[in-house]
Amino acid sequence: MLSGLAKLLREFYSAPYRGAVARAKRQEDDLFMLLVFSEMVGVPNPASYYTLELQPLLYQDFHEWHKRMGMDHSPLEWFSCC
Amino acid sequence: MNAIVLVVIGASAFTLGYLFYSRYLTEKVFRLDPDFVTPAHAQEDGVDYVPTRRIILWGHHFAAVAGAAPIVGPGIAVVWGWLPAFLWVTVGTVFFAGVHDFGALWVSVRNQGRSIGALTEDIVGARARSIFMIVIFLLLLMVNAVFGIIIANEHIAVPGSVIPTWAVIGVAMAVGYLVYKKGMSLLWVTVIGVTVLYGAIWLGAVVPLSLPDQFLGLGAPAQWVIILFVYAGIASVLPVWLLLQPRDYINGIQLFIGLALLYLAVVISAPTIVAPAFNPNPPDNAPPLVPLLFVTIACGAISGFHGLVASGTTSKQLDKEPHARQVGYLGSVGEGTLALAAIIACTAGFASVSDWEGFYGASFPASGLSAWAIGGANIMEEGLGLPANIAETLLAVMGILFAATTMDAGVRLQRYIIQEWGNIYNIPVLTGRTVSTLIAVGTCLLLAFGAGGGGSGGLIIWPLFGTSNQLLGALTLMVLTVYLIKLKRPIWVTVIPLTFLIVMTIPALAIQLLDFYRLGNWLLVVMDVLILVASILVALEGMSALARARRESKASA
Numbered sequence: 001m002l003s004g005l006a007k008l009l010r011e012f013y014s015a016p017y018r019g020a021v022a023r024a025k026r027q028e029d030d031l032f033m034l035l036v037f038s039e040m041v042g043v044p045n046p047a048s049y050y051t052l053e054l055q056p057l058l059y060q061d062f063h064e065w066h067k068r069m070g071m072d073h074s075p076l077e078w079f080s081c082c
Numbered sequence: 083m084n085a086i087v088l089v090v091i092g093a094s095a096f097t098l099g100y101l102f103y104s105r106y107l108t109e110k111v112f113r114l115d116p117d118f119v120t121p122a123h124a125q126e127d128g129v130d131y132v133p134t135r136r137i138i139l140w141g142h143h144f145a146a147v148a149g150a151a152p153i154v155g156p157g158i159a160v161v162w163g164w165l166p167a168f169l170w171v172t173v174g175t176v177f178f179a180g181v182h183d184f185g186a187l188w189v190s191v192r193n194q195g196r197s198i199g200a201l202t203e204d205i206v207g208a209r210a211r212s213i214f215m216i217v218i219f220l221l222l223l224m225v226n227a228v229f230g231i232i233i234a235n236e237h238i239a240v241p242g243s244v245i246p247t248w249a250v251i252g253v254a255m256a257v258g259y260l261v262y263k264k265g266m267s268l269l270w271v272t273v274i275g276v277t278v279l280y281g282a283i284w285l286g287a288v289v290p291l292s293l294p295d296q297f298l299g300l301g302a303p304a305q306w307v308i309i310l311f312v313y314a315g316i317a318s319v320l321p322v323w324l325l326l327q328p329r330d331y332i333n334g335i336q337l338f339i340g341l342a343l344l345y346l347a348v349v350i351s352a353p354t355i356v357a358p359a360f361n362p363n364p365p366d367n368a369p370p371l372v373p374l375l376f377v378t379i380a381c382g383a384i385s386g387f388h389g390l391v392a393s394g395t396t397s398k399q400l401d402k403e404p405h406a407r408q409v410g411y412l413g414s415v416g417e418g419t420l421a422l423a424a425i426i427a428c429t430a431g432f433a434s435v436s437d438w439e440g441f442y443g444a445s446f447p448a449s450g451l452s453a454w455a456i457g458g459a460n461i462m463e464e465g466l467g468l469p470a471n472i473a474e475t476l477l478a479v480m481g482i483l484f485a486a487t488t489m490d491a492g493v494r495l496q497r498y499i500i501q502e503w504g505n506i507y508n509i510p511v512l513t514g515r516t517v518s519t520l521i522a523v524g525t526c527l528l529l530a531f532g533a534g535g536g537g538s539g540g541l542i543i544w545p546l547f548g549t550s551n552q553l554l555g556a557l558t559l560m561v562l563t564v565y566l567i568k569l570k571r572p573i574w575v576t577v578i579p580l581t582f583l584i585v586m587t588i589p590a591l592a593i594q595l596l597d598f599y600r601l602g603n604w605l606l607v608v609m610d611v612l613i614l615v616a617s618i619l620v621a622l623e624g625m626s627a628l629a630r631a632r633r634e635s636k637a638s639a
Contacts, residue, residue: 006269011138013268017327022129
């Protein structure tokens with residue numbers, strides 16, 4: 001019964017702000033995406049040596065990201081996701 | 083008469099309304115379909131569109147719409163006697179708010195979860211949408227100003243409320259931090275948080291605090307109003323997980339506890355209603371019962387603000403269409419229950435009719451929140467044996483926290499609107515967070531002081547706030563009516579409340595306009611004229627939209 005109550009409280013806590021928190025997280029993720037791919041779109045990035053190895057991990061979210069950023073097609077010449 | 087009788091009649095009216103009237107709406111008017119794919123499923127994205135269990139959805143819909151307004155409104159309106167307020171709350175909840183909230187949720191679910199604002203443009207027209215935006219801005223402005231004034235007045239009337247009101251900010255931030263950053267079990271954090279809150283209420287009652295009578299030429303109410311808006315400005319730019327979310331949550335929990343305690347105390351002590359059914363001697367400056375009653379009690383009878391919540395967030399989380407009946411209709415019943423509790427506290431919580439007259443007889447409007455705290459505390463002392471000073475602090479804090487969470491969200495929403503205007507009209511300076519927050523807080527302060535919030539007369543704008551709220555309700559009912567005509571469904575369920583609201587709102591505005599003119603308060607005269615013009619436009623727009631929809635409906639038949 002206690003675990004049922006805990007579950008109910010957790011839902012009551014998170015449901016009203018689920019959207020706002022997810023949107024805030026998406027904004028942070030979008031900024032991170034920009035940092036990782038900044039060299040590729042012409043913005044110098046001193047940490048590119050380190051972010052380079054993150055790129056393969058982020059490719060699967062790349063399409064959604066560039067659509068969200070208002071670019072209909074991939075901004076990278078050598079990577080066409082759509 | 084015994085207050086239990088009111089509880090029984092009110093509860094029976096709400097139950098019958100739910101069992102029969104909401105069923106009629108479900109089957110004959112809205113025709114809810116269990117197989118309909120709701121936006122929560124069709125557009126599920128884990129962010130806005132998430133199917134949610136109906137009890138959870140009802141809980142947070144109710145917590146989002148319940149505020150200080152269903153306490154303050156009835157607390158002021160009983161000045162005309164308990165019967166008019168009681169009748170308006172019960173009839174209003176069953177036939178007005180029920181159909182309005184339920185309908186707003188349904189029409190949004192049937193239109194991809196779009197908000198009432200967006201639907202106004204789609205279903206009625208672009209002009210109506212512009213009126214809608216202006217009314218929302220005015221409503222937010224007045225909500226923030228009037229709630230700031232109410233909290234300031236209550237801090238002075240019940241100095242014990244100061245410590246718990248400000249302690250809850252620390253409690254909320256600690257809850258947010260422990261849950262998000264430390265991953266602690268919410269159950270234990272809740273138990274500790276609520277215990278600390280009630281501990282702070284006890285401490286506040288024992289150690290009451292007050293500001294100096296004069297500081298830099300400002301009286302105590304003015305000092306509180308400024309402190310509150312500085313706080314609201316800062317709170318509106320903090321991340322939601324840190325303050326707003328845990329604060330709303332703690333507030334929701336204490337709403338259910340407080341309401342349960344009060345009703346339990348009423349049932350045990352069975353207090354007698356000392357106020358007259360109709361008050362033969364209202365204060366000299368009290369406006370006429372008709373039409374002012376119907377704008378003094380907005381939340382608790384019908385409130386346009388609920389349509390914003392129902393169509394803004396709730397509709398995107400509805401798992402199955404038939405759940406709209408419980409979430410929408412019972413959401414308004416929850417609000418009616420709170421208003422009923424306020425009526426009982428403010429009419430049965432005084433020891434004698436002369437005590438009651440002493441409180442309400444001086445001038446209009448009396449502080450509804452103070453009446454709620456004083457009256458409710460007497461009932462709690464009688465029924466539960468809680469010392470009156472602690473019970474009074476508890477109830478004052480309950481009202482203040484409602485007002486404060488609404489203010490937090492209200493200032494944030496105002497900032498969004500100002501930033502959006504900056505984008506639309508290409509004024510980059512408005513899009514910045516600091517400038518838009520300063521403008522939002524500045525306009526609220528201006529109105530609060532303009533209404534006399536720095537002195538004692540700030541509540542004068544309460545009925546004006548009610549009119550803008552009712553106007554928003556009328557706009558939502560208009561959208562619903564046009565939509566029902568297009569579907570060839572019965573429209574009397576929305577046309578009657580719509581007509582009633584417009585017929586009551588316009589004369590109420592005219593009466594207040596004369597009052598503000600007589601007082602020489604030009605700021606309020608301008609606000610009143612703005613709302614009056616918007617009301618007339620809504621009435622005209624409504625008539626033309628209804629006529630057009632009828633023509634189209636006949637042509638297609």
